[in-house]
Amino acid sequence: MTLLSILGFAGCSALAQEINGGGGSQQEKASEMMARADNVPEDDWVEVARYDPKVDPGCLSIDTSCLRLTARWSVDHKVSLKEAADRFGGKSRVDDPSTGLYVGCIKTEFDGVSEESLCIEESPEGSDSYWVTVQMRRD
Numbered sequence: 001m002t003l004l005s006i007l008g009f010a011g012c013s014a015l016a017q018e019i020n021g022g023g024g025s026q027q028e029k030a031s032e033m034m035a036r037a038d039n040v041p042e043d044d045w046v047e048v049a050r051y052d053p054k055v056d057p058g059c060l061s062i063d064t065s066c067l068r069l070t071a072r073w074s075v076d077h078k079v080s081l082k083e084a085a086d087r088f089g090g091k092s093r094v095d096d097p098s099t100g101l102y103v104g105c106i107k108t109e110f111d112g113v114s115e116e117s118l119c120i121e122e123s124p125e126g127s128d129s130y131w132v133t134v135q136m137r138r139d
Contacts, residue, residue, distance in 0.1 A: 029053075040118070053068055090106050118132070
């Protein structure tokens with residue numbers, strides 16, 4: 001009976017891991033997300049909002065994303081979307097008409113495991129002030 005309980009627990013753990021996108025623990029995935037967000041800002045960027053992922057080992061991503069990260073910085077000069085995308089590890093499509101050189105978004109659509117976006121927009125403060133926002137979701 002004990003052996004069956006152990007095998008049942010191991011099977012449930014493996015199933016939960018597969019449902020949550022496989023490959024590493026939630027803590028490892030959260031740490032990787034935070035490291036990528038930490039790599040984006042330059043020295044003169046001022047962080048105005050940051051919501052790091054909360055690790056919940058009981059979370060199953062069947063109907064909700066287990067890990068989310070949002071970070072926003074205010075920058076008092078123009079920021080190249082290509083440069084920010086390169087720092088973020090994404091590919092900017094500067095030749096895409098919907099994406100400007102200094103204002104726009106690059107996004108990867110949800111593929112069942114993750115999605116992410118990096119957006120640069122003019123700040124409501126105006127006068128060449130910009131917001132750079134990173135959002136990541138990982139199941």
